[in-house]
Amino acid sequence: MNKLLFFLLISSVPWMALAQSNTCDVKVSGEVVDAVSKEPVAYATIQVVGSSVGVLTDEFGYFELDGLCDQEIDLKIAHLGYKSLVHHHDPDHHHHIVHLSPESLQLQGVVIEEVKKSAGLTSGVSKSISAKELDAYLGGNLGDALTTVSGVNAVSNGQNIVKPVVHGLHTNRVLIINNELRHEFQNWGDGHAAEIELSAVDRIEVVKGAATVRYGSEALGGVVKLSDAPLNLHSGFNGQAVMSGRSNGRAAHAAFNLQYGFDAVSLAVHAGTTKQGDLTAADYQLTNTGKQSWEAGLNARFHKGVSDFTLGLSHVQQKLGILRGSVVGNLNDLDTAMRTEPPYFTKDFSYEIGTPYQEVAHSMAKLKGLFLKGEHVFEIIYGLQRNSRKEFDVRRGTNNSLPSINLLLYAQSLSLDWEHPKLAAWKGNAGLQINFTDNNNIAGTNTTPFLPNYNTFKIGGYWIESVALTASTIDLGLRYDFQKSDVRGRDSSNEPYFNELRFENITATVGWNKVTDHFNISTNLGLAWRAPNMAELYSFGKHQAIIQYGLLRYEIDENGQISTGKILTNEDKNVGSELGYKWVGSVDHQKNKSRLSFTLYANWIKNYIYSRPYGITQTQRGALPYYIYEQTNALLTGFDIDWSVKHNANWQSKFSGDYVYARDVKNDSWFVGIPPAAVKYELLYQKKNEGKVDYWSVGLSPGYIFSQYQAPQVITVGEIIESEGQILNSATGVFDFLAAPAGYFLLQLNAKVNIKQFQLGLGVYNVTNAKYRSYTNTMRYFADEKGFDLSLDLKYNF
Amino acid sequence: MKTKLLAGLFFLILFTACKDDDIPEPENDEEIIDYVSLTFTPKSGGVPIIATAIDPDGEGVKDFEFTDIKLNEATEYQLSIDLRNTATNEDIGDEIREEADEHMFFFGFGQDIFTSPTGNGNIDSRQDDVNYDDEDSGGLPLGLKTSWTTGGVDTEKFRVVLKHQPGVKTATSDVSVGSTDLDLEWNIIIQ
Numbered sequence: 011m012n013k014l015l016f017f018l019l020i021s022s023v024p025w026m027a028l029a030q031s032n033t034c035d036v037k038v039s040g041e042v043v044d045a046v047s048k049e050p051v052a053y054a055t056i057q058v059v060g061s062s063v064g065v066l067t068d069e070f071g072y073f074e075l076d077g078l079c080d081q082e083i084d085l086k087i088a089h090l091g092y093k094s095l096v097h098h099h100d101p102d103h104h105h106h107i108v109h110l111s112p113e114s115l116q117l118q119g120v121v122i123e124e125v126k127k128s129a130g131l132t133s134g135v136s137k138s139i140s141a142k143e144l145d146a147y148l149g150g151n152l153g154d155a156l157t158t159v160s161g162v163n164a165v166s167n168g169q170n171i172v173k174p175v176v177h178g179l180h181t182n183r184v185l186i187i188n189n190e191l192r193h194e195f196q197n198w199g200d201g202h203a204a205e206i207e208l209s210a211v212d213r214i215e216v217v218k219g220a221a222t223v224r225y226g227s228e229a230l231g232g233v234v235k236l237s238d239a240p241l242n243l244h245s246g247f248n249g250q251a252v253m254s255g256r257s258n259g260r261a262a263h264a265a266f267n268l269q270y271g272f273d274a275v276s277l278a279v280h281a282g283t284t285k286q287g288d289l290t291a292a293d294y295q296l297t298n299t300g301k302q303s304w305e306a307g308l309n310a311r312f313h314k315g316v317s318d319f320t321l322g323l324s325h326v327q328q329k330l331g332i333l334r335g336s337v338v339g340n341l342n343d344l345d346t347a348m349r350t351e352p353p354y355f356t357k358d359f360s361y362e363i364g365t366p367y368q369e370v371a372h373s374m375a376k377l378k379g380l381f382l383k384g385e386h387v388f389e390i391i392y393g394l395q396r397n398s399r400k401e402f403d404v405r406r407g408t409n410n411s412l413p414s415i416n417l418l419l420y421a422q423s424l425s426l427d428w429e430h431p432k433l434a435a436w437k438g439n440a441g442l443q444i445n446f447t448d449n450n451n452i453a454g455t456n457t458t459p460f461l462p463n464y465n466t467f468k469i470g471g472y473w474i475e476s477v478a479l480t481a482s483t484i485d486l487g488l489r490y491d492f493q494k495s496d497v498r499g500r501d502s503s504n505e506p507y508f509n510e511l512r513f514e515n516i517t518a519t520v521g522w523n524k525v526t527d528h529f530n531i532s533t534n535l536g537l538a539w540r541a542p543n544m545a546e547l548y549s550f551g552k553h554q555a556i557i558q559y560g561l562l563r564y565e566i567d568e569n570g571q572i573s574t575g576k577i578l579t580n581e582d583k584n585v586g587s588e589l590g591y592k593w594v595g596s597v598d599h600q601k602n603k604s605r606l607s608f609t610l611y612a613n614w615i616k617n618y619i620y621s622r623p624y625g626i627t628q629t630q631r632g633a634l635p636y637y638i639y640e641q642t643n644a645l646l647t648g649f650d651i652d653w654s655v656k657h658n659a660n661w662q663s664k665f666s667g668d669y670v671y672a673r674d675v676k677n678d679s680w681f682v683g684i685p686p687a688a689v690k691y692e693l694l695y696q697k698k699n700e701g702k703v704d705y706w707s708v709g710l711s712p713g714y715i716f717s718q719y720q721a722p723q724v725i726t727v728g729e730i731i732e733s734e735g736q737i738l739n740s741a742t743g744v745f746d747f748l749a750a751p752a753g754y755f756l757l758q759l760n761a762k763v764n765i766k767q768f769q770l771g772l773g774v775y776n777v778t779n780a781k782y783r784s785y786t787n788t789m790r791y792f793a794d795e796k797g798f799d800l801s802l803d804l805k806y807n808f
Numbered sequence: 809m810k811t812k813l814l815a816g817l818f819f820l821i822l823f824t825a826c827k828d829d830d831i832p833e834p835e836n837d838e839e840i841i842d843y844v845s846l847t848f849t850p851k852s853g854g855v856p857i858i859a860t861a862i863d864p865d866g867e868g869v870k871d872f873e874f875t876d877i878k879l880n881e882a883t884e885y886q887l888s889i890d891l892r893n894t895a896t897n898e899d900i901g902d903e904i905r906e907e908a909d910e911h912m913f914f915f916g917f918g919q920d921i922f923t924s925p926t927g928n929g930n931i932d933s934r935q936d937d938v939n940y941d942d943e944d945s946g947g948l949p950l951g952l953k954t955s956w957t958t959g960g961v962d963t964e965k966f967r968v969v970l971k972h973q974p975g976v977k978t979a980t981s982d983v984s985v986g987s988t989d990l991d992l993e994w995n996i997i998i999q
Contacts, residue, residue: 339972339988346984354985355976404987406910406972407903409838453833463832498831502866503895506831551867564869574868628871629863630841632991636869 037076037525038099040106042067042087046807047705047764048145049696051110052659054089059096069603069656091699112704112766135532135596135609137161139214146760146773148254148263148803152206156234159216160666161609161650163685165786167201169289169796170301170330171368175786177218177611178646178670178684179231182543183588187225188236189309189322191376191393194421194447198545200788205326205372205397207305209252209265209282212239218609218650220536220592223487223519226443226470230538230590230615239278241311241320245271247808249278254803258775258796259300260359261286268808274313281306287361288331291794292781294352298334300363303327316383322376330370331363336792337404337554340631344555344791345727348748353793365410369400385431387439393423409456416452417461421445438475444468449544460550460560462499462507468492474519482524485534489517493541499548499577507577509562511547513587515539530598538590546619546639547585550574552629555727557636558621561585564638572624572638586641589616603656610649618644620674620681622744626735633735642676664692671720679722679743685786686718686750705764712757718750718785748791754782767807775799836896838903841990842866843892846877846968848885848956857885861992866895877966877996882923884957886941889913889968891990901952908944910974913951914983918964921998924957931969934982948977958998966996 042051050071057064058078067073088094092110099106137159147155153164153172165180166172176184186193186204196202217233225233249268255261265282283304289296307324335353338344347353374395381388397420400413427441445468451459472489497509521534542561549560562578562585576582592613599606621637648670655663667689672681696707722744729737757777763770779798783790842863849856859877864870879885891900904911915938916931925937939956940949951970973986 337987340991342983342991343988350984404972404974405839406989407907410974450830451832453835456836456838458835458837459832463830496829498829500832500834502868504834508831557867557869559869572869574870575865625869627869629867630844630872630990630992631988632993 037074038078038083038085038106039072039074040108041071042073042089042108042110043071044092044705044764045109045111046767047762047769049698049705049707051089051092054087054092054108054110057086057088059084059086070605070654072600135219135534135594136215136217137607138216144208144211144214145762145769145771145803145805147208148252148265148771148801150208151203152208152211152236153203155208156214156216159214160652160668161218161648162216163668163688163786165200165683165685166203166784167788168332168336169296169299170286171201171203171332173203174216174234175685176216176232176234177613177648178672179613182228182540183230183590185221185225185229185233186236187233189238189324189374189376190378190391191374191395191423192226192445193372194395194419194423194445195372195397196399196417196419196449198543201332201368201401202399205328205370206236207282207284207303207326207328209263209267210238210280210305210307210324210326211236212267213237218596218611219521219534219594220519220538220590220613222517222538222590223472223474223489223536226445226468226489227491227493227515227538228540230540230588230592230613238280238307238309238322239267239269241276241278241309242269242271243276243311243313244273245269245276249808250805251808252282252803252805254771254801256286256799256801258799259286259289260361261301263803276311276313278309279307285361288359289796290359290798291352292776292779292797293794295356295359296333296793296796297353297356297360298331298362298364298367300331300361302329302363316381318380320376320378320380322374322378325371325373327371328368329363330368332366332368333789333793334364334366334404336789337366339555340629340634341555341727341731342632344747345731348727348791351793365402365404367402369402369413371398372396387429389425389427389429391423391425393421395419395421395423397421412454412456414455414457415459415461416455417449418452419447419449421447435478436475437478438473440473441471443470443472458500458502458504460499460548461544462497462509462548464495464497464544466493466495481526482522485519485521485523487519491515491517491539495541497544497548501577502550509577509579511541511580513541515587515589528599528601530600531596533593533595535591535593538592539587541587542585542619542639548577549639552631552634555634556623557627557629557634559636559638561619561639561641586617588618588641590614591616605652605654607652608649609651612645612647615644615646617641618674620644620744623738626730626738633731635730635735635738642674644672644681645675646670646672660695660697662694662696664690664694666690673720674744677743680720682722682744682746683786684718684720686753687716689714703763703765706762708759708761710757710759712755714755715753715784717753721750721785722746724749750785751783751790754780756780756782769805769807771801771803771805773801773803775801836898838893838896838898840866840893840895841891841900843890843894844968844990844992845890846994847888847890848877848879849888850880851884851886851955859994861994872992874992874994877994879958879996879998881958881960881998884924884955887954887956889952891970904950904952904970908942908950909946909948910972910977911944911989912949912971912973912977912981913954914938914969914971915951915954916965916967916969917996918962918966921959921962921964921996922956923959924955929967931967931983934980944977948979960998962996962998964996964998965993967991967993 269278334355401415470491474487517537519536690713692711916929941953970990
């Protein structure tokens with residue numbers, strides 16, 4: 011008994027907190043899905059063993075049992091054609107994902123327990139992407155898969171480098187947690203995406219509230235949590251293998267994920283590889299946009315008495331091509347490149363990846379221990395990460411084979427969490443997080459690195475409580491962070507410089523959550539913060555056709571005259587941390603055949619760091635505009651909506667949309683690169699148990715992405731050249747070289763067939779081979795987006 | 809007990825690797841051209857005329873500094889271009905010569921200030937006249953050495969563009985092809 015209780019506890023997030031008492035108001039909810047197809051199972055029976063209490067799942071496979079008196083019960087889940095399951099429920103888990111296995115298969119069903127909002131705070135709005143939705147992105151990239159969550163968009167630097175945007179914020183303003191560790195990488199600039207392959211990811215959860223109190227700095231927009239497959243005990247052998255191909259880029263992908271659950275030990279391995287050649291836009295080849303990658307990982311769990319240990323190891327290797335025609339040396343080149351279509355250097359299809367490209371490798375090791383002492387739960391996680399990034403540019407002579415950026419980062423982290431026993435209506439936990447990163451330039455790039463070597467030490471402590479009121483819950487949280495960086499770099503004349511940077515902040519959160527028969531209402535106000543990243547502080551010099559100077563690399567005197575000769579310290583210029591105040595409110599409504607979810611938010615960010623044009627300078631490559639990093643105050647507000655309706659047993663509709671309003675309130679202007687409004691509709695027809703076919707479905711999904719109407723002024727490169735830069739002196743504020751691209755319509759199609767353990771999927775992206783450009787892709791200046799793409803995938807479930 | 813040991817071990821790993829004070833190794837910045845000189849040598853003999861362009865602060869905000877080109881009227885000159893990286897004391901011209909098949913200089917100047925070549929140079933149109941005195945292995949012009957015959961007294965501009973055209977340099981590839989390694993404009997005074 012004790013063992014079982016513990017097993018349930020450890021698979022949960024220990025700081026989760028939901029109201030409960032000993033009266034008859036215990037509530038259990040969950041969803042029932044087909045273990046193979048991950049499709050919801052409607053009308054499955056959920057019965058409390060030894061009683062007559064029971065419910066049926068709804069059209070979406072959801073069930074909810076309330077008014078229960080016992081904290082601990084056994085639930086029997088059954089449906090015709092499936093093996094029935096008995097699951098022991100304990101008070102700490104209110105939400106279950108029940109995987110029922112078809113009777114015809116060897117497979118055993120499993121129950122995955124989770125807290126409905128595992129963000130640590132019940133009021134922090136979060137959304138998950140299921141394994142089924144991830145199926146549509148086999149061999150694709152993480153950033154694209156995340157866009158299935160409304161309110162999440164992508165910013166990219168070509169099709170291979172894609173980063174998630176949560177409520178208009180990205181890069182250092184969104185925290186990525188991969189397999190319980192904060193993903194540590196070169197998280198700055200436009201061109202670096204997290205080194206994560208989707209085949210390693212089992213589940214994705216996006217926390218849309220400012221979750222700094224629980225997760226630490228940088229979570230201003232939200233948190234993207236990626237989880238490996240859960241390590242189940244007693245589950246025997248299970249897993250899946252996948253093979254897929256895509257016509258666009260003639261890409262092939264293969265991956266597997268295998269697990270064996272013994273009585274006290276569970277082992278899981280996963281691996282995947284992708285090879286993609288040049289992609290194709292509607293009318294032409296996108297030369298040098300190939301990708302090669304592989305990943306492998308191992309997770310092991312050892313369970314004994316009141317202790318539970320987990321070990322995680324993984325490695326990812328990626329070689330990512332960047333469009334050859336996007337390389338420009340000066341404004342004239344940029345002007346030509348923007349006006350030339352197809353882009354220069356466009357060649358026939360090839361798998362070859364030449365300069366410019368990125369070669370990145372990320373390895374991580376995790377050790378986790380969970381200990382129970384009475385009703386106390388202690389969790390300790392140690393993480394070690396190594397991140398190597400080499401970027402190769404088009405260069406002269408032998409330098410072409412040398413990376414122009416070569417950085418190696420080591421990160422260690424230790425986090426301790428203690429969940430205290432429930433005291434009256436109070437539940438909560440407190441913890442300590444220590445991070446240490448060591449980032450170094452690897453010599454031999456033949457270019458003076460603007461990014462210094464640095465060591466950063468971070469320590470943070472938090473305390474979170476949830477109070478159960480009669481019909482709702484209140485969350486309260488407080489956190490303190492301190493961080494210190496020792497910086498060692500070289501200036502443009504190769505002279506060494508040193509600096510020490512210190513930041514400290516107190517953050518807090520308060521939230522409220524109420525669940526009724528049909529509604530789930532939450533509201534949360536959270537503070538978040540981050541220190542400026544090294545690129546924002548130390549950038550110096552040319553990138554493509556512009557020059558950028560970091561916050562500590564320039565001074566402006568009373569007359570507005572700029573000088574860049576000196577490297578500043580924090581005494582010369584007080585660069586404050588970015589501080590975010592984010593409010594999120596959400597209403598979920600579920601009744602009969604309709605589920606509606608609406609999220610509204612407002613995020614005010616003080617000291618928001620951005621770069622803006624300041625002037626033009628005569629360089630060896632002619633006159634180039636230069637940008638300086640500055641701080642301003644920003645307001646981001648908007649909403650996301652998801653609505654799905656089951657018309658009948660076969661037909662289903664889904665609608666989603668999002669909108670962000672982002673404004674520089676200090677300078678009264680727009681920002682460049684904020685995702686435009688988007689709407690998407692999906693019509694799905696599905697059928698079960700037809701002859702030998704267990705399940706099949708066809709879906710058609712039209713979507714429209716609007717043009718970004720709230721974009722800054724446009725000053726074309728031609729205008730700058732013609733005026734010899736004078737136009738920049740008279741213009742104030744941010745501008746863009748090109749107007750935001752027109753809105754576009756995209757049609758996608760997908761079909762799926764399940765026969766026994768096999769699942770065959772067919773997808774068509776951009777059915778109409780539409781020619782379009784995305785506002786949030788930096789390649790929009792040079793080339794169109796990907797055209798028609800047919801994908802075929804075969805999955806086998808063990 | 810075991811737990812304490814493990815926790816102790818974690819801390820040990822965490823804090824042993826902490827302190828280091830390595831600064832990045834100095835790099836030879838080979839991309840940079842911060843000194844360009846144009847040497848006009850009269851073909852009939854005499855003192856060469858030199859005009860320079862110097863970058864005072866690398867990638868800093870300060871502009872390139874130019875000295876004017878002062879030529880005599882109705883004189884035939886050979887122009888040789890010298891490109892240097894003063895920080896590493898490298899002759900970039902040597903690298904260009906080694907990769908002649910990937911590089912080409914283009915010139916632009918005031919209309920008909922030279923009697924040879926006539927016109928305004930080949931920046932606006934690749935087929936326009938420029939007297940190249942050197943070529944790559946494929947017989948295509950390079951431009952480190954060129955010939956010029958001045959016309960009458962005039963004050964105009966003289967622009968030099970070096971393009972890097974790996975794999976795309978042809979008999980017709982113009983100034984829009986490839987990426988720009990150099991693009992500088994001098995005042996030219998013919999007296």
